[in-house]
Amino acid sequence: SQQGEEDPQALSIQEGENATMNCSYKTSINNLQWYRQNSGRGLVHLILIRSNEREKHSGRLRVTLDTSKKSSSLLITASRAADTASYFCATDGGTGTYKYIFGTGTRLKVLA
Amino acid sequence: NAGVMQNPRHLVRRRGQEARLRCSPMKGHSHVYWYRQLPEEGLKFMVYLQKENIIDESGMPKERFSAEFPKEGPSILRIQQVVRGDSAAYFCASSPQGAPGANVLTFGAGSRLTVL
Numbered sequence: 611s612q613q614g615e616e617d618p619q620a621l622s623i624q625e626g627e628n629a630t631m632n633c634s635y636k637t638s639i640n641n642l643q644w645y646r647q648n649s650g651r652g653l654v655h656l657i658l659i660r661s662n663e664r665e666k667h668s669g670r671l672r673v674t675l676d677t678s679k680k681s682s683s684l685l686i687t688a689s690r691a692a693d694t695a696s697y698f699c700a701t702d703g704g705t706g707t708y709k710y711i712f713g714t715g716t717r718l719k720v721l722a
Numbered sequence: 723n724a725g726v727m728q729n730p731r732h733l734v735r736r737r738g739q740e741a742r743l744r745c746s747p748m749k750g751h752s753h754v755y756w757y758r759q760l761p762e763e764g765l766k767f768m769v770y771l772q773k774e775n776i777i778d779e780s781g782m783p784k785e786r787f788s789a790e791f792p793k794e795g796p797s798i799l800r801i802q803q804v805v806r807g808d809s810a811a812y813f814c815a816s817s818p819q820g821a822p823g824a825n826v827l828t829f830g831a832g833s834r835l836t837v838l
Contacts, residue, residue: 641824652726652813652829653765660824698764700827708753709778710827712765 615713616699622719629686631716633699634679642675643700644684647715653698656684691722724749727796728814728830736838741801741808743833747816754797755815755827756782756789765813771797804837811835 616633623629635642641660645653659666659675659682666673672685686693696715703709727746735741747754752772757765767781771791782789786804791797801808811832817825 643826645827645829652831653815653827654829655826658824658826707778708770708825709767709780710755711767712757714764 616716620717631684633682635701638704639701645698647696689720694720726830732834734836735804743799744796745814746796751816753817757813759811806837809837
């Protein structure tokens with residue numbers, strides 16, 4: 611079964627609004643990462659948050675991690691049409707594993 | 723500094739034929755991962771390799787699928803006797819040597835396999 615599950619599955623907002631996506635996972639992790647995928651393209655890394663961190667910022671992105679709830683959120687502030695894409699969280703399986711498990715993704719549409 | 727190169731970008735095969743997908747990792751990267759993505763779905767882990775070694779193939783079907791990453795040349799994902807259900811986008815990613823879970827994956831543009 612999937613390690614990560616994002617919600618919502620799809621999100622449609624107006625340009626300038628904030629977009630929040632959530633990710634839940636099942637096992638212990640070392641790190642959690644967020645990736646973006648534009649339609650028909652490969653994934654692009656956005657941000658990595660370590661298991662001992664609670665919040666991280668990168669430009670208009672803000673990621674939080676709650677290891678007690680096994681969940682993370684990705685906030686995109688002041689969204690732009692160019693942010694339209696699918697967003698995936700990815701987790702490792704914990705100590706000693708190099709395998710990265712991706713969630714089911716949130717499809718974000720930003721309307722101009 | 724080329725990124726992860728995958729070829730072919732599109733591949734059409736008839737049922738029963740073989741599909742061979744290639745991936746050249748980023749320069750300096752020693753880890754290669756293969757993922758499969760069905761339309762409107764997430765990525766499903768297939769296999770993780772280092773040079774000349776398969777480290778984790780827990781996501782790869784036991785039959786018809788194989789992967790290698792030779793000392794020289796690209797990593798290859800091979801699907802024998804393809805069936806319609808193999809139609810998907812296959813993504814390769816690479817990362818440098820690093821601690822488990824700490825590697826940022828660089829993805830290729832994917833190879834889209836269509837089985838007729």
